[in-house]
Structures are given as C-alpha cells and as structure tokens.
C-alpha cells in the first residue's frame with residue numbers, strides 16, 4: 001500500500017506520506033507538524049491520530065515513543081453546540 | 093564560539109518577517125533563536141484576521157501596507173503552498189448612537205488614506221450576512237479588502253524564504269541572558285549555547301519585557317491571556333469577519349470551513365497564563381448566540397489562549413533603543429499578525445540605518461516619555 005493511501009488523521013485527511021514529508025522538511029515534533037498539516041486539529045482533537053504521529057516521530061528521531069510529547073488536552077473533549085452552552089443557565 | 097551579525101530572539105511572525113527582510117537586503121549571518129518548537133507563541137494562537145478599519149491614522153497606514161504585501165505574498169516569497177488569503181471583508185457592527193458617530197469619523201479617516209470602507213445601513217449589512225440578528229446592531233462599516241490568512245502557512249512562507257536566503261534557525265534555545273560590554277551588546281546566552289554578536293532584536297512577543305530586562309531596558313508593555321475557540325467544519329455561512337467592539341466579539345469562518353471566534357476579558361491579569369476558562373466559553377457562546385444564532389448551532393471543538401502584549405496606546409513599538417545594537421518589535425495587542433510585513437520592513441530600515449518612512453517615528457519607544465501626547469487606538473477587541 002502506498003504511503004499516500006495510508007491515512008493518519010481522518011479528520012483533516014493527512015496521509016503517512018504527508019507526515020514523512022514534514023519530518024524531512026525539519027518539523028520534528030508533534031506541535032510543529034500539527035501547525036503545518038493540521039493533524040489533531042479536527043473534531044477528534046488527536047484522539048485517533050496522536051499516537052500514530054507520535055510513533056512516526058519517534059522512529060524518525062530514533063527515540064523511545066514514550067519521550068515524544070503530543071499536544072495539550074484543551075476543552076472541549078467532545079463537540080458541544082454553542083447554543084446549548086449559551087442557553088444552559090439563562091438566569092445567571 | 094558561534095558568531096552572528098545579528099541575533100533575533102523569537103521566531104513568531106515578527107521575528108520571521110524581520111529575518112526575511114534583513115536577509116533580502118543582503119545581511120549575512122543572521123541567527124534566529126526560539127525557546128520552543130515552531131510557532132509556540134501568539135502567532136499560532138491568533139485569529140489571523142487582517143483589517144484596515146482602524147481609528148488612528150498610523151494603524152490604518154500600517155495595515156494598508158501590510159495588506160498590499162499579503163495580496164502577493166505567495167509569489168514574493170516563492171511559497172510552494174498557499175497562505176490562504178481570503179478577502180471576504182470585515183463587517184464591524186455598531187450598537188449605539190455614539191458608536192455610529194465614531195464609525196462615521198473612522199470611515200472618513202480610512203477613506204482619506206485610500207481604504208475603501210463604507211458605512212452601511214442595517215439592511216445593507218444584512219445583505220452581506222443575512223443571518224445576523226437584526227436586533228443586535230444599528231449600523232455597520234464594511235471594508236471588502238480586509239480578510240483572513242492562514243497564520244501557520246504565512247509564517248512557514250516567511251520561514252522557508254528566510255532559510256533559503258541563509259538565515260539560521262535554532263529552536264528549543266531559550267535566551268537566558270544578554271551580556272553587555274562597555275554599554276554595547278557582546279553576546280547572547282541560551283540554555284544550549286553562546287553566540288557573540290553586537291546586535292539583538294527583541295521579537296519575543298509576550299516575553300519582550302523580560303528580554304528587554306536582560307539589557308536593563310524597561311519596555312512599557314505587559315502581557316495578558318486572550319482566549320479563542322474554533323468550531324468543527326461547517327458549510328459556508330460567513331463570508332466576512334463579523335466584529336463588534338461594544339458587544340465584544342470577533343467571528344470568522346476560514347476557508348477550511350471551521351469558524352473561529354474570540355473576545356476580550358476585561359478582568360484578565362497581567363501575566364503569562366494561556367489557559368482555557370469555562371467563563372470564556374460561557375460568555376462567548378452567549379454573545380455569538382445573540383448576534384449570529386446560525387453560527388451558534390455549530391459544535392465547538394477546542395478553546396485555547398494566547399498572549400496579547402500591550403503598550404499604553406495599543407500601538408506597537410518598532411524601534412531602536414538607548415542600548416546600542418538593541419532593537420525592539422513588540423506590543424502588538426491583537427494585531428501583530430497583520431502588521432508583520434511592515435514590522436519586518438521598518439525594523440530592517442532602522443537596523444541598516446536607512447532613511448525611514450515618516451510614520452516610523454510614531455512607533456519609537458520614546459513616545460512613552462510623554463504620556464499625554466500619545467494617540468490611543470480605541471478600535472480593539
């Protein structure tokens with residue numbers, strides 16, 4: 001299977017080939033790669049791609065995957081409709 | 093030991109633009125240091141809106157010139173991707189008689205400087221964004237050449253162009269001290285190396301004050317957290333950036349489809365906090381639900397924070413200083429992304445001792461020696 005056809009981030013449609021190109025260009029950590037390719041920026045916020053990207057970074061840098069940092073967990077953990085928040089405590 | 097002609101502290105959009113412009117003018121041996129990964133500061137956290145609708149002449153000029161650059165940046169920088177410059181305009185809502193009057197003045201000023209802003213009635217504004225809540229505003233101003241850019245890719249375009257011109261970048265290198273000898277800059281010390289140099293640019297964004305302190309300069313700026321959120325991808329529903337100073341919101345759909353929005357927290361503390369608060373989400377949701385109810389039906393997927401670095405007049409400092417060889421580019425409040433092209437051009441002229449544009453004087457740090465005379469920018473969120 002070609003690296004182009006292996007999808008790493010389904011939310012933002014990023015392939016394994018894209019990840020390898022970014023690594024080759026010198027983006028060698030999760031945060032930098034995220035800024036260029038949008039991995040982890042979609043609705044799942046990296047829950048499916050982060051560990052895959054982490055492994056690729058570790059392999060490229062020849063380090064233990066445990067030592068590779070991924071992005072910060074930020075609210076919200078799953079998508080919420082803004083209107084629901086707006087109307088949640090009208091009497092405040 | 094390493095030697096550099098100049099060391100730029102901070103690889104945000106300001107540092108990148110300065111590095112590129114210096115290299116383009118032929119300077120060799122330029123080193124850019126950043127304490128973290130690519131775009132760790134405000135640049136990657138910002139709304140990346142670019143607008144020319146300002147209330148001071150200076151900001152209007154800076155923004156107009158920067159937009160001229162952005163409109164052909166892909167070609168100028170020979171960029172292999174696209175910076176995604178979307179000129180959908182900025183629609184700025186007025187919500188009171190007083191604001192109407194101020195906007196009338198702003199439009200006159202902007203028009204006199206060649207910025208094509210129009211003052212619109214409510215009906216005219218509703219033609220541009222039909223799902224605006226008609227009860228949430230009175231009139232609006234609209235400038236069709238304002239817009240939005242992908243901040244990551246704009247930065248990468250500068251970064252790659254600067255690299256091609258020979259600029260050297262070192263990430264994960266935190267500047268810890270700057271050593272002076274006989275009042276002149278002698279070397280920069282990071283947690284990983286030392287570099288001999290006689291020139292340093294402080295482009296450290298939210299940490300510009302701290303870098304100034306290393307050479308004994310008290311730059312009159314502070315930093316505070318500004319929060320922002322993004323929704324998941326939505327169908328095309330918002331062409332311009334919609335903004336209101338009085339309702340405290342800016343909201344923009346980017347070409348990718350997601351919608352970004354932010355607001356100012358009047359109670360923000362002066363520090364380096366960039367955390368996310370429930371309070372922001374709550375207020376933001378209420379504000380957008382009031383003004384743009386269709387947008388409020390979208391799912392928010394992430395909130396985050398970034399630092400505004402703020403001067404007493406909400407206009408930047410682009411300046412040399414009383415320490416020979418120490419240059420400053422900071423204090424951009426919420427508009428340092430859009431001013432980056434002009435930041436790089438101006439500071440390069442200052443560093444190379446070239447004749448300066450007439451408005452450059454108004455950006456010098458010395459203006460704060462006489463606080464009574466400063467011209468404050470009020471059109472800010």
Ligand SMILES: Cc1cc2nc3c(=O)[nH]c(=O)nc-3n(C[C@H](O)[C@H](O)[C@H](O)COP(=O)(O)OP(=O)(O)OC[C@H]3O[C@@H](n4cnc5c(N)ncnc54)[C@H](O)[C@@H]3O)c2cc1C
Pocket residue numbers: 101102103104105106107125126127128131132133134135136137138139140141142265266267268295296297298299318319320354397398399400421422424425426427428429430431
């Ligand atoms: C939520 C939000 C929304 C915004 N919206 C807009 C907008 O719509 N339009 C607009 O034009 N602007 C906007 N801004 C403002 C804009 O983001 C900033 O003005 C701009 O990005 C500043 O760029 P900079 O390069 O000066 O600073 P930064 O991008 O912060 O870069 C400074 C760099 O210096 C590095 N650094 C700091 N200390 C050290 C050290 N000791 N050693 C080495 N490196 C160091 C940091 O790691 C960082 O990478 C917004 C800002 C925020 C927070």
